[in-house]
Amino acid sequence: METTGDLVREGWLSAAGLDGEADDVGLLRALVGSHTIRRLGVPVATMLPALHRQLLLPVVLDALGAPRSRREWGERFERGRFSPEEVERLTDYLTSRYGDRFRLFDLERPFGQVAGLTALSGEAKPATLLVPSIASGNNVPLFSAFSEADHLDLTGVQAARWLVHAQCWDAAAIKTGAVGDPQAKAGKTTGNPTGPLGQLGVIVPTGRTLYETLLLNMPVLPDGLDETDRPQWAWDERPASLGWKSPAGPEWSARPAGGLLDLLTFQSRRIRLISEETEEGLRVRQVVVCAGDRLAQTPETDPHTAWSHTAKPKPGQPPRRPRRHMSGRAAWQGLGALLALALPEDGDGPYTSVLLRQIGDLRADGVLPADYPLGVETAALEYGNQSAVVENAIADTLPLPVVSLVAADDWLRAALLECAEQADRLGRALDGFHADLRRAAGGDPLPRDKGERPSARFLHAVDGSMRRLLAGLRTIGEDYDLLEQAQRAWELTLFQAAAGEADALLAVVPARAVVGRTEKVNGKEVVFRSGKATGVFRKRLNEILPRAAETRAVKGESAA
Structure with a gap:
């Protein structure tokens, strides 16, 4: 990868083709050729939803807009690929419009990071801090071959993947205080929650191709996306009147999500990758990870989780909270939650995700065929000791009959x-x-x-x-x-x-x-x-x- 780490054109995503061949592609090639890609290859299952939410989905939604009706969704599905006009708009989005925002090692606006981010102590941590399966600080997995004294040299490809993973799944508790953050005290910031996905039992519907998977993960929005809703790389276009902090700076705020794009690309950490030249090429050996924005509450519009509905919530608590996966249980043992298409009439109970309900509606309208080979991938991390350490990863893949999601049948x-x-x-x-x-x-x-x-x-x-x-x-x-x-x-x-x-x-x-x-x-x-x-x-x-x-x-x- 080049020193700028061009995520748009450099091959950092591992794509498994329909022919079984694997290839490393950049973001633009992955999207334009999504109809020829079966799925993305990832080192850990929790990385797949991170890549979808932090990159693929928000790029497509922002460049092309969300489907405004089931009919429009069906037209996109029937086509099976991005149209020439959509390819042109995606290309313009990732080159002329925002191409400079997707460079991992850019000096001014590095992707998903804060340029020049410096710890109050002046020190940086080993790159192992980004990888939850490797010992670092309080997080000491039982079978890790590394200790905090060891160096982990991440290639640009690896660093990019673990960067988006950390924004979604990073453990909670104390974070390094950043220079320029007025809320940091005694060189640290306390009270940090986990990344947004760490609070969910993630459910991702999957199709026959990456294109279909992206479409299955797009909620139909009759009114479209909010005009003020922007992804993290276009934060400077958001109205300043909201008073929220820019993810390109060291300050952070506790706030609600400003829309679907903001939710998907939520920057729960302020991070800086520190690269250096080695005999093997450019490597990331150190990082600075500081407190980032805190999501006030997971909105009920989050597309990738089922819910636990409470008929009589306690004062100050919402009636629905994200439902987590249980360790040691296969996804099919939780079919009751996946297929809960209506709110419980009396008492408490599960309520399935926005996307699975939508898939049932699409089948009821005849948009999706009854024999469509729908898949569902589940992922979660289990945290321990005040959510400051990662104890276990949960992941499963399940075939699911589309007809079972039709509410009226x-x-x-x-x-x-x-x-x-x-x-x-x-x-x-x-x-x-x-x-x-x-x-x-x-x-x-x-x-x-x-x-x-x-x-x-x-x-x-x-x-x-x-x-x-x-x-x-x-x-x-x-x-x-x-x-x-x-x-x-x-x-x-x-x-x-x-x-x-x-x-x-x-x-x-x-x-x-x-x-x-x-x-x-x-x-x-x-x-x-x-x-x-x-x-x-x-x-x-x-x-x-x-x-x-x-x-x-x-x-x-x-x-x-």
């Missing part, structure tokens, strides 16, 4: 939710069976936060089957008989996996569990025996899986 959605619920109920039944066997053998149930549970092994065993089921149901059309066959096959799969796990648990139970023991539960004496526990579990198995029970009964009669 719930037959497929109800079936999918039933399938996911059956697996969840069976997992709980297995854990209960395990607890009863441990009691029968003279022990105690596993504590909630310790030990490996049978449900985890069971859900892992059926994970591939659920994904094949979801992928297959994308082409089901309105064949209700085929859906019934699919559900029956799914129940038989669950039955086999659950019964196998139960047999494995029984195989290691000591002989004394047959006699069992008596315990007092809620003031009553209860006898725990392995035989009794097995009978209860088998009954639960048949209750949860009625189709499988019926099929097995018919086979048993035939065999007799």
